[in-house]
Amino acid sequence: xxxxxxxxxxxxxxxxxxxxxxxxxxxxxxxxxxxxxxxxxxxxxxxxxxxxxxxxxxxxxxxxxxxxxxxxxxxxxxxxxxxxxxxxxxxxxxxxxxxxxxxxxxxxxxxxxxxxxxxxxxxxxxxxxxxxxxxxxxxxxxxxxxxxxxxxxxxxxxxxxxxxxxxxxxxxxxxxxxxxxxxxxxxxxxxxxxxxxxxxxxxxxxxxxxxxxxxxxxxxxxxxxxxxxxxxxxxxxxxxxxxxxxxxxxxxxxxxxxxxxxxxxxxxxxxxxxxxxxxxxxxxxxxxxxxxxxxxxxxxxxxxxxxxxxxxxxxxxxxxxxxxxxxxxxxxxxxxxxxx
Amino acid sequence: xxxxxxxxxxxxxxxxxxxxxxxxxxxxxxxxxxxxxxxxxxxxxxxxxxxxxxxxxxxxxxxxxxxxxxxxxxxxxxxxxxxxxxxxxxxxxxxxxxxxxxxxxxxxxxxxxxxxxxxxxxxxxxxxxxxxxxxxxxxxxxxxxxxxxxxxxxxxxxxxxxxxxxxxxxxxxxxxxxxxxxxxxxxxxxxxxxxxxxxxxxxxxxxxxxxxxxxxxxxxxxxxxxxxxxxxxxxxxxxxxxxxxxxxxxxxxxxxxxxxxxxxxxxxxxxxxxxxxxxxxxxxxxxxxxxxxxxxxxxxxxxxxxxxxxxxxxxxxxxxxxxxxxxxxxxxxxxxxxxxxxxxxxxxxxxxxxxxxxxxxxxxxxxxxxxxxxxxxxxxxxxxxxxxxxxxxxxxxxxxxxxxxxxxxxxxxxxxxxxxxxxxxxxxxxxxxxxxxxxxxxxxxxxxxxxxxxxxxxxxxxx
Numbered sequence: 001x002x003x004x005x006x007x008x009x010x011x012x013x014x015x016x017x018x019x020x021x022x023x024x025x026x027x028x029x030x031x032x033x034x035x036x037x038x039x040x041x042x043x044x045x046x047x048x049x050x051x052x053x054x055x056x057x058x059x060x061x062x063x064x065x066x067x068x069x070x071x072x073x074x075x076x077x078x079x080x081x082x083x084x085x086x087x088x089x090x091x092x093x094x095x096x097x098x099x100x101x102x103x104x105x106x107x108x109x110x111x112x113x114x115x116x117x118x119x120x121x122x123x124x125x126x127x128x129x130x131x132x133x134x135x136x137x138x139x140x141x142x143x144x145x146x147x148x149x150x151x152x153x154x155x156x157x158x159x160x161x162x163x164x165x166x167x168x169x170x171x172x173x174x175x176x177x178x179x180x181x182x183x184x185x186x187x188x189x190x191x192x193x194x195x196x197x198x199x200x201x202x203x204x205x206x207x208x209x210x211x212x213x214x215x216x217x218x219x220x221x222x223x224x225x226x227x228x229x230x231x232x233x234x235x236x237x238x239x240x241x242x243x244x245x246x247x248x249x250x251x252x253x254x255x256x257x258x259x260x261x262x263x264x265x266x267x268x269x270x271x272x273x274x275x276x277x278x279x280x281x282x283x284x285x286x287x288x289x290x291x292x293x294x295x296x297x298x299x300x301x302x303x304x305x306x307x308x309x310x311x312x313x314x315x316x317x318x319x320x321x322x323x324x325x326x327x328x329x330x331x332x333x334x335x336x337x338x339x340x
Numbered sequence: 341x342x343x344x345x346x347x348x349x350x351x352x353x354x355x356x357x358x359x360x361x362x363x364x365x366x367x368x369x370x371x372x373x374x375x376x377x378x379x380x381x382x383x384x385x386x387x388x389x390x391x392x393x394x395x396x397x398x399x400x401x402x403x404x405x406x407x408x409x410x411x412x413x414x415x416x417x418x419x420x421x422x423x424x425x426x427x428x429x430x431x432x433x434x435x436x437x438x439x440x441x442x443x444x445x446x447x448x449x450x451x452x453x454x455x456x457x458x459x460x461x462x463x464x465x466x467x468x469x470x471x472x473x474x475x476x477x478x479x480x481x482x483x484x485x486x487x488x489x490x491x492x493x494x495x496x497x498x499x500x501x502x503x504x505x506x507x508x509x510x511x512x513x514x515x516x517x518x519x520x521x522x523x524x525x526x527x528x529x530x531x532x533x534x535x536x537x538x539x540x541x542x543x544x545x546x547x548x549x550x551x552x553x554x555x556x557x558x559x560x561x562x563x564x565x566x567x568x569x570x571x572x573x574x575x576x577x578x579x580x581x582x583x584x585x586x587x588x589x590x591x592x593x594x595x596x597x598x599x600x601x602x603x604x605x606x607x608x609x610x611x612x613x614x615x616x617x618x619x620x621x622x623x624x625x626x627x628x629x630x631x632x633x634x635x636x637x638x639x640x641x642x643x644x645x646x647x648x649x650x651x652x653x654x655x656x657x658x659x660x661x662x663x664x665x666x667x668x669x670x671x672x673x674x675x676x677x678x679x680x681x682x683x684x685x686x687x688x689x690x691x692x693x694x695x696x697x698x699x700x701x702x703x704x705x706x707x708x709x710x711x712x713x714x715x716x717x718x719x720x721x722x723x724x725x726x727x728x729x730x731x732x733x734x735x736x737x738x739x740x741x742x743x744x745x746x747x748x749x750x751x752x753x754x755x756x757x758x759x760x761x762x763x764x765x766x767x768x769x770x771x772x773x774x775x776x777x778x779x780x781x782x783x784x785x786x787x788x789x790x791x792x793x794x795x796x797x798x799x800x801x802x803x
């Protein structure tokens with residue numbers, strides 16, 4: 001690690017934080033709309049329209065955070081971008097196929113001939129699932145340093161399933177906030193199933209990661225690290241229980257016309273994602289290509305980073321402000337998506 | 341890159357070409373249509389003539405569709421830099437990085453965030469905020485074009501940097517941003533976007549007219565599109581010519597390929613038709629006008645023009661550049677004739693005749709053809725360089741196995757073919773539906789911002 005007082009020392013750290021922020025916000029925001037996309041396979045025709053209406057104004061901006069995350073990797077860490085993307089060639093292609101399919105299906109299903117609509121629905125769902133699985137698979141390969149043994153690929157595939165389950169949980173939580181009536185009740189059922197799968201996924205990843213990667217094992221299970229880090233799994237467990245309790249109590253609350261808790265499962269899931277993200281970030285730091293290239297080795301020249309940083313400082317807060325503005329404009333139940 | 345696999349190079353080049361060709365079709369429509377929608381909205385606010393609002397309602401759906409396709413195919417591009425061209429960012433990442441980062445920061449978030457309000461927010465925000473959202477989306481598409489054209493121009497005419505340890509380092513950002521070819525390229529592209537949109541709108545409107553759909557909004561859209569086309573095409577021809585002269589200064593090898601001139605010569609001919617033979621380094625079946633190329637390139641019939649043979653190992657393949665240029669110019673001249681004839685006829689008769697309608701329908705996607713051909717001229721014309729004089733394309737390519745690149749290539753080609761067919765078919769489906777249903781507003785439940793009631797739609801899950 002170079003001298004941190006030096007621009008070549010602190011600039012890469014700042015951009016690692018910006019990249020992390022981009023990826024985390026992406027995972028949460030596009031996570032819920034990918035989740036909704038996966039869940040439409042379980043919904044009736046009318047429900048599909050309502051579910052897609054609930055993500056209509058947002059999905060495009062959500063996906064922009066992926067471009068920010070990948071953009072920082074591309075622009076601030078140009079030496080790593082090629083290595084990471086080369087190592088993930090096929091899963092990246094699969095994810096892009098998924099994102100393209102769902103992105104266009106969203107628009108086509110309203111605009112094309114009625115007889116084509118079921119096909120666009122299928123594309124929307126399959127694309128969402130494919131993107132989620134591919135993202136999890138890539139994360140898994142990153143954790144094991146891109147070594148493609150059968151064991152590692154199985155591990156990566158399991159992360160893919162776990163992440164897809166996590167996205168479904170986010171999606172169900174989103175529908176709880178944005179929809180009501182029967183659809184809201186079905187979202188409770190979906191949420192409860194996804195909650196179990198997500199918990200299973202996180203436990204599996206947390207156990208397998210340190211076993212597969214010696215360095216990560218040492219980082220977590222040394223004294224005093226293990227005591228300092230203990231709050232992460234402990235809080236995650238509490239949040240899971242909290243979300244489970246909330247999901248269990250929601251149907252009876254609906255019976256009483258009480259909707260004060262509709263937001264709880266979504267918020268708890270977001271908190272779980274944030275904690276899991278930090279656990280992973282701690283495991284991987286400071287590597288950008290695990291055990292091969294750290295953030296300082298991969299960074300662009302300081303004069304380029306300074307220029308990007310100026311843009312980030314000036315423009316990113318504005319971007320965040322109008323992202324919030326857009327969510328505020330479309331606040332409340334998505335029934336308000338009538339334009340009269 | 342240690343191992344250069346020729347097959348992976350070819351496959352990666354075809355893949356990138358397919359990707360960027362498919363991609364550029366949609367941003368071009370988005371840029372042009374965004375400003376056209378602004379114009380419709382402006383006319384409506386000024387005149388309160390419902391025809392303008394109806395035109396807006398129809399075309400905003402086409403905009404949403406092309407914007408979505410533009411976004412998803414653009415995301416693909418940002419990954420392909422790394423998956424297929426790792427040497428690019430490793431060599432010039434210090435220059436390209438900030439430009440791409442600023443595109444994301446200043447354009448993508450702007451357009452993506454306000455798109456939601458533009459498409460779906462009419463009932464939730466004031467009229468003024470909605471117009472502002474439409475304006476910001478249009479502005480975002482144009483800012484995006486600014487950064488991309490700045491980078492693309494720098495790759496053609498790189499300045500303001502120095503090489504240290506095999507990597508480019510910036511010395512002057514203003515010089516990099518406003519590289520010598522930038523003003524021409526940026527203007528040329530924005531005009532191309534306007535023309536692409538004008539002929540798209542005119543073509544689809546003429547098609548509706550032919551079907552017997554002669555409401556005021558069809559008339560208004562058709563008239564606006566024809567006026568726009570008639571205004572832009574002469575400008576485009578002038579800008580294109582200036583761009584060509586700029587290219588002659590900076591990339592004479594490209595101009596030699598465009599002109600199909602193998603030998604350096606005075607009194608160089610303008611070649612109208614030929615089959616350039618790369619192996620024999622000569623043209624077959626050449627039809628040409630002597631001296632004309634010298635005249636329009638250097639304003640003297642006796643001026644010397646460099647031929648392709650002057651640049652051994654550093655000139656582009658001649659035939660594709662030669663032909664792409666002729667297609668672009670041919671379509672441009674056709675646009676001039678059609679646009680001015682149409683304008684004249686609309687002024688004289690007030691409505692288009694049946695032959696004109698037919699021609700306009702045939703010209704619906706002429707902008708796409710000229711756009712793609714023009715990009716081929718400039719991008720293939722830059723070969724064998726990726727960054728002119730700095731980085732060769734072959735040195736930037738991935739060392740991924742050719743089979744893997746071939747697999748994704750097939751996937752992308754199939755996907756793009758399906759999406760292109762789907763876009764065109766949905767476009768005409770929407771046009772037909774807009775014509776047959778008395779209430780055009782019911783055709784799109786979600787994407788129509790001005791729908792008065794949605795009792796019959798499935799969106800309202802409270803019904």
